[in-house]
Amino acid sequence: MHIKDNFKLETGTTFKNRLCKAAMTEGIANSKSFCNQRHVNLYDKWAKGGIGLSITGNVQVDRRFMEGPGNVVIEKETYKDQLDELISWAKAGKSDGTEFWMQISHAGRQTPASISKEPFAPSSVQLKIPGKAYGIPKAMTAEDIEDVIERFVFVAKVAKEVGFTGIQLHSAHGYLLSQFLSPDINLREDEWGGSVESRSKLLVTIIRRCKLELGEEFPISVKLNSTDFQK
Numbered sequence: 001m002h003i004k005d006n007f008k009l010e011t012g013t014t015f016k017n018r019l020c021k022a023a024m025t026e027g028i029a030n031s032k033s034f035c036n037q038r039h040v041n042l043y044d045k046w047a048k049g050g051i052g053l054s055i056t057g058n059v060q061v062d063r064r065f066m067e068g069p070g071n072v073v074i075e076k077e078t079y080k081d082q083l084d085e086l087i088s089w090a091k092a093g094k095s096d097g098t099e100f101w102m103q104i105s106h107a108g109r110q111t112p113a114s115i116s117k118e119p120f121a122p123s124s125v126q127l128k129i130p131g132k133a134y135g136i137p138k139a140m141t142a143e144d145i146e147d148v149i150e151r152f153v154f155v156a157k158v159a160k161e162v163g164f165t166g167i168q169l170h171s172a173h174g175y176l177l178s179q180f181l182s183p184d185i186n187l188r189e190d191e192w193g194g195s196v197e198s199r200s201k202l203l204v205t206i207i208r209r210c211k212l213e214l215g216e217e218f219p220i221s222v223k224l225n226s227t228d229f230q231k
Contacts, residue, residue: 011217015052016097023103025057027070033063034082035072035089044092054098055168058105061151065119067107074155090163101166102159104152108176109137120144122179122186145192149206156210166219177203
């Protein structure tokens with residue numbers, strides 16, 4: 001095996017080589033949290049650098065709970081206003097035969113206090129990082145959880161519609177899906193907390209619903225922590 005060898009997934013997707021540009025927050029969305037020409041230019045340049053797979057930074061499902069003010073946000077009410085730019089972004093990222101996947105995310109309690117003083121989380125366990133400010137989170141209701149599921153699935157559908165060749169569900173680095181997996185943050189006693197199976201239910205439900213909507217041949221990946229920031 002060589003890094004220049006192609007690599008084929010069971011879905012049928014073939015990467016031209018084994019080089020991947022991992023997700024990195026770009027922070028260049030406009031004031032409406034839309035993608036724009038800067039994303040097109042950046043990902044066109046990366047794709048033409050010879051990589052086999054390129055993954056975007058955080059594309060947020062809810063503008064109320066973003067990782068930062070420069071995030072791209074896709075929501076039902078406004079996504080058509082950036083549809084042309086999303087199509088251009090997807091096209092640029094696929095330059096030179098590159099696979100281009102959208103990373104889909106929700107910051108949860110890791111939303112800066114400057115964006116939300118009462119972010120969503122599985123339980124009301126505040127994030128405390130020296131030098132940074134985060135609000136006291138609101139424990140999500142069953143309705144809040146269902147809304148989040150629908151938002152992830154919707155953004156996944158948009159990703160396929162505009163031309164991305166796969167998605168990555170961000171369930172690491174302290175964001176919402178990771179928070180549900182963590183027994184230190186998820187203190188719920190209902191169907192969404194407790195055992196590892198219950199803590200995993202949100203992520204697994206999103207994967208299954210995405211699979212139903214996107215089909216068996218559309219790649220769905222998941223980003224996970226190995227240590228969950230624990231010593």
